[in-house]
Amino acid sequence: MNKPFKKLKPVILSRPSLFLVICLLLSGSVNADENTSTTASPSTGSAVKSANDSLSESNFETGKVKTDIIPGLPPLRKLKKESSHFSTVKSGENSIAVKKPVLKELSNPGDLFLQAENYYHSGDLSDAQLNYNDFLKFHPNDPRIPQAIYRLGTIDFARQSYVSSLRLMDFLVFNHSSSSFAKRGLSVKGKCLFELKRFNEAEAVFDRVLKDNPDGALRWEALVFLGKINAKKADYKESLERLLEIEGKELDEDLKEEAHQQIEALIKEGLDKGQLVELSRQYLRQYPGDLALLRLMDYYRAERDSGSYQIVLEDFISRFPTHPKIEFFRRVQKRQKKDSRRVIRIGAVLPLSGERALVGQKVLQGIQLAFNQLSLVEKEKMELVVRDSGIGRDVNKMIEELAEDPNVVGIIGPILSGEVRESAKTLEQYQLAAFTPTASSPGLTELSPNIFRNALTRGIQARFLAEHAINDMGLYRFVILYPDENFGHQLRDEFTEHVKALGGTIVESLSYDRSQSDFKEQILKIGGVPDDKLKKIIMRHLKNGTRPKDLNDKGVFSRPVVEGGVFDEDEIEGLKVSMELNYDAIFIPGLYDKVGLIAPQLVFYNIEQVQLLGTNGWNSRELVDQARKYLGSALFVDGYFSNSRLPHVQKFKKEFFTTFGEEPPALSAQAYDSARIFIKLIRENAQNRIEILKRLPKIKDFPGVAGTTTILPSGESEKKLSRLRVRGHRIEEVE
DSSP states (O other), X not given: OOEEOOOOOOOOOOGGGHHHHHHHHHHTTTTGGGTOOOEEOSSHHHHHHHHHHGGGSTTOOGGGOOSXXXXXXXXXXXXXOOOOOEEEEEETTEEEEEEOOOOOOOSSTTOHHHHHHHHHHTTOHHXXXXXXXXXXXXXXXXXXXXXXXXXXXXXHHHTTOHHHHHHHHHHHHHHOTTSXXXXXXXXXXXXXXXXXXXXXXXXXXXXXXXHHOOOHHHHHHHHHHHXXXXXHTTOHHHHHHHHHTTTTSOOOHHHHHHHHHHHHHHHXXXXXXXXXXXXXXXXXXXXXXXXXXXXXXXXXXXXXXXXXXHHHHHHHHHXXXXXXXXXXXXXXXXXXXXXXXXOEEEEEEEOOSSTTHHHHHHHHHHHHHHHHTSOHHHHHHEEEEEEEOOTTOOHHHHHHHHHTSTTXXXXXXXXXXXXXXXXXXXXHHTTOEEEESSOOOTTGGGGOTTEEEOOOOHHHHHHHHHXXXXXXXXXXXXXXXXXXXXXXXXXXXXXXXXXXXXXOEEEEEEEEOTTOOOOHHHHHHTTOOOHHHHHHHHHHHHHHTOOOOOOOSSSOOEEEEEEEEEEETTEEEEEEEEEEESXXXXXOOSOHHHHHHHHHHHHHXXXXXXXXXXXXXXXXXXXXXXXXGGOTTEEEEESOOTTOOOHHHHHHHHHHHHHHSSOOOHHHHHHHHHHHHHHHHHHTTOXXXXXXXXXXXXXXXXXXXXXXXXXXXXXXXXXXXXXXXXXXXXXXXXX
């Protein structure tokens, strides 16, 4: 009877029992990393099967194999996708399918160890493991046993099966302590413990490696891991001291790079200002004194401590004149000396030249209007700084130029989604908030906690419509007719998600092509019927004394209902008929030109008594001119509605026209709101970047001209939109 394998205590083993113990180790740890109960068989045959079974476990995926895991070993390359041959291997009463090895030429093909080594160094870890296991079974007295055990442990480590690897290394270190592979195995044991977050045990192992191992590379590696362990324990000073011990030593380049990354992370995240000052004095003109000064500049910039910032900036330029970015910092220093005013600045990064200059200009006009409305006293304290990101200019350089000024506390822009993506790392580096009024691609704010937006996204519109339709209008069943384009797919998906979350149903979802002008195919699929066919259907039912099929979601989307008329054999006089539908509303997330064609065609096919829902793509005078007679039951939404009765919207419209001589577009309205939100925070004493980043996600129910706005913790905006309808010859706001 098999007994649960809990923990293997180290014992001195005779050679014949070696393979059995190794198999027990493997058998007892196949799924140990997943906290699955395991058993070890007392029979060698069952143990072989258990070891081989581990090859098929999900914890070995080709894409997850780590390379160059153990210093001094050839790199473990990813498995090659070669054609596989399978054979049956019998083990006791069991048999399993395993890959038949396809070997390269070997000087001694019969040597299992050489076969295993060949597979190991060519990256075929599965066949390597099979051959190492066979080698242990058939050659228990071979002097290469420690190396085979070590190899099996490194294979498990590469597969991230750390518990299994740890057991093998424990066995190797205890039973073959005089072997050079035991010393290597001790280092791998420490790494396993580190990966398993058993930091105290890992620290003891690496201390032992540091003290006893003659291999310099492994000692320095141990020091790096000891530094990491100190960092995990929040002992940042001790961690840094250990990591700095290896500075200047001849190390493997990967290990040196790993140590430098750890040092940079500690300086950036772990040390306070006092510790940074101490470090910069300890390493006056050498690494990492430069990192300490740069981090101090980050602190003072974010706090808007311009005096301290300039002192550290000058110190850095003096002490590190050959730094790669020295010319950049000299330009910053020159600008700082030229303008030492304590004015709070908002930056704007917009394309004011090139093909998108018109869009950039409209956004800038909205921002300028908000700053024009400041009082004379406020204009002495607040300032707008604009940078042109057009004509192939690097947006990150524009942001970096603004960000080096401690008085710049936030940025409006960039306006394109791609530029926002590119700027995420720079914004985080300088702890600067970017508030885009236009970029609408999904997921932008997920890129960084420093990205916020005030754009009217498709998600905002779909969510608002779904909530209003279900919660306020009592509509629950919907058909979607959407354009077969990216924006149409996004609006369909967003609307569907929110409708279902609110307990509604999507009865049907159909696409149409942008070039279409005849929508008969789609309308017939949702229950549309032309007049001549409708009359025939009614006549047939009246003659036969039958009733139309009941409505369902399997193709019967409509049925005729006779409301009046006189039936006389083959004729009906004064026929009045309506269509009963199995849905409440049709959501059409298209543009006004196609909606202007779809609406009258719905009526032509007798789909009339149904609510039509739309997005801001409907908000056009051309839709009114084209289809006003067919939009009596239509409702659509937008953020900015120029004919709104709200006083602050009318004030904005009037002042924009007075200043720029034209009606404000939605882009200008969204940019105006973005600037006013920044101004509101500054008025409420958000005097630096830290405060802006902290308070921006707390904006709630801001009375924007492009919709009442709340900024969510995610950086997205939530808006109460204008609900619009067509009445007569104009679009008006629903009360």
